[in-house]
Amino acid sequence: MSLAVVYSRAQVGIAAPLVSCEVHLSGGLPGTSIVGLPETTVKEARDRVRAAILNAQLEYPQRRVTVNLAPADLPKDGGRFDLPIALGVLAANGRVPRDALDGCEFIGELALSGELRGVHGVLPAVLQATRRGRRVIVPRDNAREAALVEDADVRVADSLLEVCAHLAGRIDLPRAEGGGIDDGRASPLPCLSDVRGQPHARRALEVAAAGAHNLLLVGPPGTGKTMLASRLPGILPPLDEHEALELAAVRSVAGHDTDVANWKQRAFRAPHHTASAAALVGGGTLPRPGEVSLAHHGVLFLDEIVEFDRHVLEVLREPLESGRIAISRAARQAEFPARFQLVAAMNPCPCGYAGDPSGRCRCTPDVVARYRARLSGPLLDRIDLKLEMPRVAHAELRDGVVGEDSGTVRARVVAARLRQLQRAGKPNAWLGNREVERDCALDARQHALLDRAVDRLGLSARAYHRVLRVARTLADLAGSGRIEEVHLAEAIQYRRFGG
Structure with a gap:
């Protein structure tokens, strides 16, 4: 035959x-x-x-x-x-x-x-x-x-x-061995103790890590926005075997060489603001994964986010909600995972110094409003935590107390994430509306507080549920079985920028 x-x-x-x-x-x-x-x-x-x-x-x-x-x-x-x-x-x-x-x-x-x-x-x-x-x-x-x-x-x-x-049975080919062994050769991640001052920003970063929430940092140049964002992978819970293999599969399809020593580390992707929509979400005649997929189970950092083309930013809306990106071409269709955590940074105005005590900013309110309007309402709605960072005093940089290191913060994050997995099987940021109603119950006084915030800040239904998810994460970090008023108040504060 x-x-x-x-x-x-x-x-x-x-x-x-x-x-x-x-x-x-x-x-x-x-x-x-x-x-x-x-x-x-x-x-x-x-x-x-x-x-x-x-x-x-x-x-x-x-x-x-x-x-x-x-x-x-x-x-x-x-x-x-x-x-x-x-x-x-x-x-x-x-x-x-x-x-x-x-x-x-x-x-x-x-x-x-x-x-x-x-x-x-x-x-x-x-x-x-x-x-x-x-x-x-x-x-x-x-x-x-x-x-x-x-x-x-x-x-x-x-x-x-x-x-x-x-x-033919004449020789025995060798096995591929040793690729997945964790031998301690992984590169150390940047430590959170390098950050001087900014206690509120450090707190927001910890909350974002604990609940897998998206984060927007706003502040003048040199306030540590990029430094903080680069420390996020070091305080996130470790990847489990399934998550690490899923990320490695995306890298393999994209043609990236596998770094065996670091293959279980969280991804940190920071594309330049000139990146196209196809570079960000993937594309091509033969669809290839983009930055959102290469950041799967990790962090996508967009520095100077308002400098990205508006169309490019809008393509993030679907993967931020679904955790996947579907690419359709005339002859090919492909779907890639994209369950990433968005961290964005921007200046408060075009010159970068709006609100600075030095009074250096000469931008008019209209100019500042147009500058911030480059971020659309639907995209801002999908960002759970929004924090304005002040400039750090020189004395604090020189003589400030060294904050907690990444290991200490990570222990609290892991404990909070474990509570979420035991309760719902997923981080709080991924909860559906019915799961929010089940796990984020409020009493009458808390409902009144949230109703006032919704009216005053003009929050959408999506933002309303995201406030509850953040409040649930704050309760988990505090080891509380239910959301307290202090947790809800802090969660509302994180929605103040941009509504």
């Missing part, structure tokens, strides 16, 4: 659907055709595969070769199918035992010499193959990334000839 089937995985967003590479040899003029909705890079595989087989001193069949990549309606792109196509040709020609292909999946691009080159998106493929109980053979360039999946049977190879020898 001149038919062989080899299994591989395609890449659709961070999903890795199974692809059957069916190779058939028949009579007729020698030639190779690839069908099954291949993109240009996959069509070019016929030339790479033929040269790789010949340069590996193996025989390429002088017959009609038909390669079908099933399912036929799933687009295929990249060089990841080179290795399975080559093995299918060799198995159909009797040069590789067909039964050795059972229970295995193969991913890898071939050089003309027969060497294997790494490809993007290996981690999602290994995850799916492991769930199906299959062994995966990958290029050595992808070994460290593939080894992040515990209990996976991943073998690494340097060339097509090595894979053939392994399938």
Whole structure:
């Protein structure tokens, strides 16, 4: 029989659907055709595969070769199918035992010499193959990334000839090992004790970390907005195994090298204000993840947020609500996770010194209002905590008391987050409206206080629920089983800027 089937995985967003590479040899003029909705890079595989087989001193069949990549309606792109196509040709020609292909999946691009080159998106493929109980053979360039999946049977190879020898039983390919071991080599994160003064901002940062709330910092240049934002990952709870793998899968699909020592650290992404909408949320003819997905389970920091194009900022509204981003193109659709925590910073006015005791600001109220209006109401509505930071006195910078370090604050954050997970299974910022009604009950006096705040600040229904979520986080930090009036009052204070 001149038919062989080899299994591989395609890449659709961070999903890795199974692809059957069916190779058939028949009579007729020698030639190779690839069908099954291949993109240009996959069509070019016929030339790479033929040269790789010949340069590996193996025989390429002088017959009609038909390669079908099933399912036929799933687009295929990249060089990841080179290795399975080559093995299918060799198995159909009797040069590789067909039964050795059972229970295995193969991913890898071939050089003309027969060497294997790494490809993007290996981690999602290994995850799916492991769930199906299959062994995966990958290029050595992808070994460290593939080894992040515990209990996976991943073998690494340097060339097509090595894979053939392994399938023939002549050699045993080495396992990909050690990728997910935490050996203490992770880079230390910036410490919160570096921040002098700004006790209210430190408090807001702790609240944001405890409840996964979005945060806006407003203040003159040099008040420590960027320094505070960069300390947020250091006080967030550690990633669990599932969250770390999900983030690593996004990075793999985006083509970022896996930093094995730091792969369990929270992401901190800080795109420049000239970034386009596609750079922020993802896009392209072949959809790739953007900054919001690369910040999944981490922090997206937008410094000088009002300098971003307004259209660019508006595309954040959907992922801020849903935690996912769907990218649709004429021929492709992809969905990426985007459960990030937004931290933004801005000056109070164009010159940066509105409200400063020095009186340096000469901006008129109309100019300040237009400047702040660059942030739309719907986007501001989705930011839970808004804090105006004053300039720190020089004496406090020089002689100020050193504040708590990140480890101390992180312990309180972890304890508060644990209460939330035990109560609702998710951080307070992700609670739905019904869950808010269940977990954020108020008494009559507290309802009256909140009603007055809604009227005075003109809060929307969304802002109303976000105040309750923040109040619930403040209660969790205090170890309280119910929301007290002091918690509600503090939560209302965080809504004062911009309504």
